[in-house]
Structure formats: C-alpha cells, structure tokens
Amino acid sequence: MMLRQIAICATASLLLAVCALTAPSLPPDRSSVNATHSLSESDFEKQDLALSCAMIKDENDGIRAEANKFNNAINKNSKNNQVASSIAGVLFLPAVLVTKQNTAEKENLNALQLRFNNSQRLKRFGDCSS
Amino acid sequence: MNSLRQILILTFCSLFIAGCSSSWSTSNVDNSPGAKPAAVSAPDSTAPQKLAQDIIVTDEDITNRKYKTLGDISVTVNKTTLFHKDPTPALVNEELRKEAAKLGVDAVVLLRYRSIGVSAFSWGSLDGKGRAVRFTE
Numbered sequence: 001m002m003l004r005q006i007a008i009c010a011t012a013s014l015l016l017a018v019c020a021l022t023a024p025s026l027p028p029d030r031s032s033v034n035a036t037h038s039l040s041e042s043d044f045e046k047q048d049l050a051l052s053c054a055m056i057k058d059e060n061d062g063i064r065a066e067a068n069k070f071n072n073a074i075n076k077n078s079k080n081n082q083v084a085s086s087i088a089g090v091l092f093l094p095a096v097l098v099t100k101q102n103t104a105e106k107e108n109l110n111a112l113q114l115r116f117n118n119s120q121r122l123k124r125f126g127d128c129s130s
Numbered sequence: 131m132n133s134l135r136q137i138l139i140l141t142f143c144s145l146f147i148a149g150c151s152s153s154w155s156t157s158n159v160d161n162s163p164g165a166k167p168a169a170v171s172a173p174d175s176t177a178p179q180k181l182a183q184d185i186i187v188t189d190e191d192i193t194n195r196k197y198k199t200l201g202d203i204s205v206t207v208n209k210t211t212l213f214h215k216d217p218t219p220a221l222v223n224e225e226l227r228k229e230a231a232k233l234g235v236d237a238v239v240l241l242r243y244r245s246i247g248v249s250a251f252s253w254g255s256l257d258g259k260g261r262a263v264r265f266t267e
Contacts, residue, residue, distance in 0.1 A: 023244035023257040032199040087250040120191040129194045
C-alpha cells in the first residue's frame, strides 16, 4: 500500500519535472576582450543598424514591459499549480491535470529574450553607453 | 483511519520543515563560453577581491568599460515548502553575487530569470543565469 503511494508520488513528480524549464541560455560572448569573435555589421539586420541609441533604449524598455506582463501571468498561476501538485502528490493524482504550465507565455518570454540579446549587441556595436 | 494518520504525519512533517530556511539553492559555473581558452581562469589571487554586495548585477551589457569574461553562472533558488514565499529575482541576484564573489569578478551581466514552477525536487524554483566579468580598465 505504502509502496503504491510512493510510486504515485514519484510518477506525479516526474510528470511535473518534465514541464520544468530553465532560464534562457546566454548568447555567445561577442563583447569581452577575450571573445573569440567580435561583432560586425553582418551580425545585424539592416533595419536594426539604423536604430539610434535612444531607439535601442526604448526597445529595451518595451521588451521589459512586455516580459513583465508574461511573468505576472506565470506568477499568478504558480500558487494554483503548487496547491494542485500537493493534492496530486498526496491524495489524488489526477489533480496534476489541473496544473497549467504557461507554455505560451514561456515561449513568448524566450522570443523576447532573443530580441533583448540582439538589442544589447546593437548597443555595444553602436557604442551606446550603459 | 490509516489514511488520516498518514495525512496527519505529512502535515506535521511539512510544518516541521516550514520552520527551517525558506529557500535553498544550487549553482553552476561554466568557464568562459565563447571566449579564448587562455582566458579560462580560476579566481585571480592578485586582483582585489570584491565583496558580494559590491558586485554589479544587471540584465544589460556594460558597454562603457572593457571586460574579460570569466564564465557563465547559473543559480536556481528553490522554495523549501508549499508554505514559504516564492523565490524572487532579488534572492537569485544574492546567490549570483555569492558565486561571482568566489570567482573574484566585478559584475554579472546579461542576467535572465525563469520561474520553473513545481518540480520533482521543489515547490517552486526561480532560475537565473548571468555572465561573470572582470573589468580590464
């Protein structure tokens, strides 16, 4: 009986672990003095190269604001997931189906992170101050 | 009856653990990705060591000073029990600073976070990554 409960808990845990994601990867180093490759015009789209430092800063602020919206949606849902997971682990395994993984929000955040990485490179390439 | 006893035991265990630290963390340092191998470095004993709280942490790149990359740091802060507060970016920054201080760096740039949620080992985690750099001028 006890063994069965342990098996159920382990299955629920594994199900949840599969849905876990880590922070987006860091971009290859193109900024330090010991970077193997430095930035060149070919690293950017033509329209990106036309951006001024002020425009790059605005782009950064816009990305942050958008990311905040997605992060808030994920955080709002996290408490529900925690309660559902505890019920799934201890009492009723199907409760795990109530958890919401916010996959769409996380994908949007990944896309925003790529845009942010690009704007940071533009900032460096355009000699914009920090 | 037996089931009720088990629930009570689990509740007591949870409350007991809730009295302990509210979070625990793991960290990892990946030395100099994308940087020249010669730059792969252990903490520089000749460089003045910075206190953790003096290390700059930012989600942006620092463009007005030249720097050397020493490695990429990743940190995961985990929530100990269901009853504790969710880990915050501030907690992740604190852990990143501690790891960065061990490397003897000046700043951690290009920070990014991701809420991992409930996993097999935690009631909620926040993952953070950043690039550890030392100013050369």
